[in-house]
Amino acid sequence: MFEAANPALKSLPLGVQQKQIIVTCNYEARRRGLRKLQLIREAKEMCPELVVVNGENLSKFRDASKELYKFLESFTWNRKVERLGMDEVWLDVTDIVAYNEGMVRCGNGNAWLCLDRDDPMKGFGFDAGTIAGEKYPKSETNRMDVEGCPEPELVRRLLLASHLATHIRHKLEEEKGYTATVGISTNKLLSKLAGNMHKPKNQTTLMPPYSSRDGQEGNPQVFMDGHAIGKIPGIGFKLAQKLRNHILGVTADINDPSLYGDNKDPITVKDVRTYPGMGPQLLDRLLGGPGSEKRLGAKVWGLLNGIDDSEVQRAKRVPTQISIEDSYGRLETVSEVKKELLILTTSLIHRMHIDLFEDDDDDLAGKRKKWLAYPKTIRLSTRPRNIEGSISHNVYMSKRISRSAPLPGFVFSLKERVDAIVVKLVNETLMSMFRRLHGSKGWNLSLMNVCVTNMVETAGDDTPGRGRDIGRMFRHQEEALKAWRVEDRDVPPETPNTTMSMSEEARKLGEEKAYVAKGEDSILKAEPSAGGDATRGLSSSAASADMTEVDYEDGGEWFAEECDEGELCHICGAVMPSFAMAAHNRFHIVGTD
DNA sequence: TGGGGTCAG
DNA sequence: ACTTCTGACCCCA
Secondary structure: OHHHHOHHHHHOOEEEEEOOEEEEEOHHHHHOOOOOOEEHHHHHHHOOOOEEEEOOOOHHHHHHHHHHHHHHHOOOOOOOEEEEOOOEEEEEOHHHHHHHHOOOOOOOOEEEEEOOOOOOOOEEEEEOOEOOOEEEOOOOOOEOOOOOOOOHHHHHHHHHHHHHHHHHHHHHHHHHOOOOEEEEEOOHHHHHHHOOOOOOOOEEEEOOOOOOEOOEOOHHHHHHHOOEHHHOOOOOHHHHHHHHHHHHOOOOHHHOHHHOOOOOOOOEHHHHHOOOOOOHHHHHHHHOOOOOOOOHHHHHHHHHOOOOOOOOOOOOOOOOEEEEEEEOOOOOOHHHHHHHHHHHHHHHHHHHHHHHEEEEOOOOOOOEEEEOEEEEEEEEEEEEOOOOOOOOOOOOOOOOEEEEEEOOHHHHOOOOOHHHHHHHHHHHHHHHHHHHHOOOOOOOEEEEEEEEEEEEEOOOOOOOOOOOHHHHHHHHHHHHHHHHHHHOOOOOOOOOEEEOEEEOOOOOOOOOOEEEEEEEEOHHHHHHHHHHHHHHHHHHHHHHHHHHHHHHHHHHHHHHHHOOOOEEOOOOOOEEOHHHHHHHHHHHHHHHO
């Protein structure tokens, strides 16, 4: 992002600072030995010419992330574009690939990939005899013998997805100035891991065969097996530790996290997968216990085998929570706390206006402002500083504690000044929550976080199932898939699909982005899941959105236009004129029966 | 629903 | 000195 704004930075080592730490840095800085989350002092020592920019305010990153995401969404037909953090994205391009797959003779010559079902001229030409970009495993030749290989349909789909990925990467660089790295495969897990290869600005297609035959593992298994166990998305620090302990046997050293840096993890996916007795049941025993996820063993076993059934999610209209936090060297008095709460709360109210309060351009009368969602709950979290020498050492470390309360309706006021709202919220709500967390003395905090959550969405035109183009989309997809159904009769249901996902790091620096193209290939799967999803989307949005739509929309607008003082609904937190409250309450009573 | 844990970037 | 500033999802009572 910084590089895109100022290309001269690309050749300089650049780091983004939060407090005393370089939270991320560009490739030039990494080339010189810098790493993420390194102390400023060490970084400067290692690289005196390091250019440092302040990254404590994330607004610019949020804006760039949203812009990037919107750009990528414009390429999709199904709007399945899922963000992971601010700089990674998955695209499910199954439908685009399926549509084009029927019209392209892969394996020879020039072909056309159509990007718009309504305009055959919109698209790009490509060489249907090659996979675009890098492949896993590497191979000598780029020419494809599509018909001669064991999984020709899958090869065709991944080939199309690879060219689509290249096209999108080029457009992204031309039009937005962001480079990206992409992985292309049949699910989110595999495409994400493939996207880690060939950084900073290439792409990797995980090549067929995907199934094992005559004792040979498929490529996804070989690919997964080579990864350190802790590198698998979904297997974090705790799970990896438990798995290592079981494989290696429990010794004191094994519990030292410093032994397992990036490349030092001695335990691979293959070590775990092939351990005697390994399977979902043993994994459940190893990883389960109070508090752990249901069916965790089955899920992890799937990951070890390259299996991931999770769908690429469409972006939600509003976040599920918004929080602001800061860390402190010392925070020991009530007045210090109050001062910091005022600062945090001011940022939080601003964030609410940015993320929850947008133009309603669907209104016939023109643009109006309205709340997209009302958070019902406010939460205050703190992190008490480690008490020196107290408690054994490893057990009571830097955990957060929190208290929550209903969010008062006055924060939605559009008339009152933000600073007045902030003062009221801190004095009337947050300070008493703080007292519930800590007494008036005897604490020292290293962090405070203020969060609003429990969003109640107002109705919007983005609600799945509402858009006029949704029905049309599915009809189109049906047609595009007809040919496939016939041809795929004898293909087992496990046959993969074609999907694409992308990730970018514009967020941090524009150092690179990765996008990952994921290919779905199971048509038999696509049919029921498309039908099921469509039905679910329609019914659930009708049920939940209709309930709140009239209330909140009207309440918000009346308040915005006519009211100086709103009255708070204690059920949902909406604010509206007093005369509306009786009808509003009736609505709740009827609606919640 | 409140409080906490894990995972991710 | 497992740190920064988040956000998503899961579990239990």
